[in-house]
Amino acid sequence: MARRRQIFEGKGKDIFEGPEPGTIVQHFKDDVSVHSGAKTGMITGKGVINNRISEHLMTRLSEVGIPTHFIRRLNMREQLIREVEIIPISVVVRNVVAGSLATRFGLEEGRRLDRSIVEFYYNSDDLKDPMVLEEHITAFGWASHQEIDEIIALSLRVNDFLYGLFVGIGIRLVDFKLEFGRVWEHDQLRILVADEISPDTCRLWDADTDEKLDLDRFREDLDGIEEAYQEVARRLGILPEGGVTDLEIPTIGAVRNISES
Ligand code: TMP
Numbered sequence: 001m002a003r004r005r006q007i008f009e010g011k012g013k014d015i016f017e018g019p020e021p022g023t024i025v026q027h028f029k030d031d032v033s034v035h036s037g038a039k040t041g042m043i044t045g046k047g048v049i050n051n052r053i054s055e056h057l058m059t060r061l062s063e064v065g066i067p068t069h070f071i072r073r074l075n076m077r078e079q080l081i082r083e084v085e086i087i088p089i090s091v092v093v094r095n096v097v098a099g100s101l102a103t104r105f106g107l108e109e110g111r112r113l114d115r116s117i118v119e120f121y122y123n124s125d126d127l128k129d130p131m132v133l134e135e136h137i138t139a140f141g142w143a144s145h146q147e148i149d150e151i152i153a154l155s156l157r158v159n160d161f162l163y164g165l166f167v168g169i170g171i172r173l174v175d176f177k178l179e180f181g182r183v184w185e186h187d188q189l190r191i192l193v194a195d196e197i198s199p200d201t202c203r204l205w206d207a208d209t210d211e212k213l214d215l216d217r218f219r220e221d222l223d224g225i226e227e228a229y230q231e232v233a234r235r236l237g238i239l240p241e242g243g244v245t246d247l248e249i250p251t252i253g254a255v256r257n258i259s260e261s
Contacts, residue, residue: 011037012050012200024083025074028054032200034219036128043218047077049229050198052238055079057162057197064161066154068193069181084181084194087143090121090129091151093159094175098203099216101175110210116159118152123179150191151180158193166204169235171213174203199229 007024008015011033016025028047033040051073058070071080094101097111120137121129137143143151155178166173179195195201199214206213212220213228233239 011040012047013196018080018083022083023071024081025078026081026196027078028196029077032215032218034215037125039219041218043225043229045226046200046229049233050196050200051077051079053198053233053236054196056236056238057165058193060165061158061161061193061197064157066157066161066193067190069195081194082181082183082192084183084192086179086181086194087147087151087191088123089132089137089142089151089180090123091155091178091180092119092121092175093117093155093178094119095159095163096172096174096203096205098174116156118155147182147191154178154180154191154193162197162202167207170207171232171235172205172207172210174205176202199232204232 004025005017006014007017012029012031014027014029016027018024028051030042030044030046031040032043032046055070055073058068062068062070069081069084071082073079094117095113096109097107097113098109101107101117102109120132120134122132122136122142123129134145134148137148138145158178159173159176162176163173176197178193178197178201181192181194182189183192184190202214203216204213205211211228212222213232217223217225217228230239
């Protein structure tokens with residue numbers, strides 16, 4: 001069988017040509033890269049768990065009428081998604097002060113925001129993903145005003161839905177990042193939620209203890225990263241009865257190569 005064509009090699013995912021026109025295969029890896037590539041490493045089994053978590057959350061979103069690129073999971077590390085024209089913007093929705101919001105304004109982490117904040121960042125590794133305004137997005141032709149309105153409305157709907165879903169399993173959705181793409185459907189351009197939704201792209205804190213159950217454990221050199229990702233999957237009810245071994249991943253904690261530059 002011919003080798004499939006790789007379209008893109010990312011930090012946490014690789015993208016391959018899909019089996020049918022208009023489809024793409026998204027392959028989730030254990031690799032991790034944070035602080036604009038200044039710290040890299042591996043979280044054993046992360047790709048398998050993120051593939052499952054993203055499948056689960058995208059499926060729940062489409063059940064409530066939020067369009068996503070997800071079609072179906074193919075295997076432990078891969079899912080079939082719709083080919084979209086990616087809008088080069090990351091949208092961050094924040095419910096609680098943390099991360100770069102805390103740093104930028106000198107605020108203490110953990111304060112609940114009176115209303116959620118939506119921020120835009122331009123996706124560029126070279127420029128370290130600068131924060132941008134709606135004016136930049138339209139002036140540089142990355143998206144129209146109408147598309148931005150749609151993106152904000154979808155982001156807030158995703159936030160409302162996921163916030164409630166996570167409250168139900170004892171997790172505080174502090175903030176998260178979304179990406180969006182465009183597809184032509186019945187002669188109309190439609191905006192879809194793309195990329196992934198997982199502990200790599202969300203801040204998830206235990207509701208009782210504020211324990212971090214996401215990639216911040218790696219950013220902040222905390223131990224128990226693999227266990228934190230599994231805990232999120234377990235609470236979502238998608239970790240098999242037999243535990244992680246049923247997910248066919250290597251022994252937890254066996255490999256972790258962390259190189260800092
Ligand atoms: P920040 O506080 O570092 O700006 O991050 C906000 C949210 O966006 C947080 O949930 C983590 C997520 N995020 C990504 O998914 N990818 C990134 O490259 C960065 C910087 C943040």
